Amino acid sequence: MTEREPFRVQLKVRHYELDTLGHVNHAVYHSYAEVARLELIERAGGLKGGLRDANLAAVLLESHISFRKELRAGEVIDVTCETKFGSGKTFVMNSNIYQADGTLAAEISCTLGLMDLERRKLVPDPRGKCDQAGMDLELLGGATA
Numbered sequence: 001m002t003e004r005e006p007f008r009v010q011l012k013v014r015h016y017e018l019d020t021l022g023h024v025n026h027a028v029y030h031s032y033a034e035v036a037r038l039e040l041i042e043r044a045g046g047l048k049g050g051l052r053d054a055n056l057a058a059v060l061l062e063s064h065i066s067f068r069k070e071l072r073a074g075e076v077i078d079v080t081c082e083t084k085f086g087s088g089k090t091f092v093m094n095s096n097i098y099q100a101d102g103t104l105a106a107e108i109s110c111t112l113g114l115m116d117l118e119r120r121k122l123v124p125d126p127r128g129k130c131d132q133a134g135m136d137l138e139l140l141g142g143a144t145a
Contacts, residue, residue, distance in 0.1 A: 006080040006096075006141060007040045013075045023070040030063060033095040033108040036081035040093075044140045050133025055117045061090060062111040069105040076100050082141035085127035089113050 011032060019025040041047060041058060051057065071077060078098045085091045090113045097106040113122035114129050123129055131137055 004141065006082040007036070007043070007139065008078050008080045009036050009039050011035065011077050011079060013071050013073050013077060015073045018073055023072055026065075026067070029065055029067070029071075029097065029106050029108065032077070032079050032097055033063075033065075033081070033110065036079040036095050037093050037110065040081045040083070040140065044130075044136040046130065046133065046135050050135060051114070051130070054129065054133055056114045056123065056129060056133070057117055058112050059115045059122075060110055060112055064109045066107045067105075068107070069099065069103055071097070071099070071105050077105065084141075089122040089124050089126065091126050 013024055017024050017028040037058075038047075046058065077100070080096045080098070081093055082095075083091060083093050090111050093110050093112060095108040095110075096104060097108070099105055112126075114126040115121065116123050127137070130140065
């Protein structure tokens with residue numbers, strides 16, 4: 001059995017994203033992961049149609065990052081994103097940031113939930129809700145943790 005490749009986007013590090021030490025500011029790593037999460041959710045069909053029609057939206061509840069290598073201006077990076085659903089109201093979207101040579105620069109784990117936008121409460125079974133909304137669970141990497 002072969003493992004599937006995680007979803008990935010390619011980004012370029014911009015000069016304005018650097019801190020006074022000349023490498024990417026810590027908060028920008030989180031932004032890179034956010035770009036990958038939103039791209040994945042959009043491509044899986046979660047920003048239009050089903051979730052919106054169900055009055056649901058993904059909300060970030062927690063984020064953790066481990067920095068491994070510096071990123072500098074001009075570098076082209078790959079940012080991956082994979083979803084892992086569990087039981088209950090939350091799910092995890094994990095991202096890795098890689099330099100062009102494949103060196104791991106950061107690991108980011110985010111806990112999310114699906115919020116009912118009227119009640120402002122998380123809904124149970126986010127995987128089931130994504131499926132009902134017509135999202136592509138295979139693209140999401142929607143394994144059960």
